[in-house]
Amino acid sequence: MTDRTLIVPRQMERVVESxxxxxxxxxxxxxxxxxxxxxxxxxxxxxxxxxxxxxCWENLRLVLEKAGCSFEDIVDMTTYHVSLSQHFDxxxxxxxxxxxxxxxxxxxxGVSELARPGLLAEVKCVAIKR
Numbered sequence: 520m521t522d523r524t525l526i527v528p529r530q531m532e533r534v535v536e537s538x539x540x541x542x543x544x545x546x547x548x549x550x551x552x553x554x555x556x557x558x559x560x561x562x563x564x565x566x567x568x569x570x571x572x573x574x575c576w577e578n579l580r581l582v583l584e585k586a587g588c589s590f591e592d593i594v595d596m597t598t599y600h601v602s603l604s605q606h607f608d609x610x611x612x613x614x615x616x617x618x619x620x621x622x623x624x625x626x627x628x629g630v631s632e633l634a635r636p637g638l639l640a641e642v643k644c645v646a647i648k649r
């Protein structure tokens with residue numbers, strides 16, 4: 520079995536308890552982050568699209584920080600979007616405020632739904648710990 524370290528920020532312990540997955544796994548220098556969404560510490564989906572997208576990025580930041588990384592360490596990112604054409608401009612505006620431009624490969628995918636009703640976006644990535 521491959522050596523792995525489970526990455527669970529304190530704020531996400533409830534996710535692990537209720538959902539049975541961890542926010543990230545480190546294998547060697549690679550950090551594999553599960554998709555992060557716009558919900559609060561109590562697992563409530565945030566209703567406002569802009570606030571929900573900001574929470575996606577903040578949750579990803581928390582996971583990376585717990586792993587000893589930052590946004591700058593991301594090498595590959597995939598974002599999943601419900602109603603992509605309706606919300607993408609707002610998503611991109613929030614992303615551009617908090618995430619460095621042109622540092623990683625990025626794939627954008629429109630989907631019909633995510634794991635919980637009301638979720639509009641999910642951000643999944645791989646980072647390399649330096």
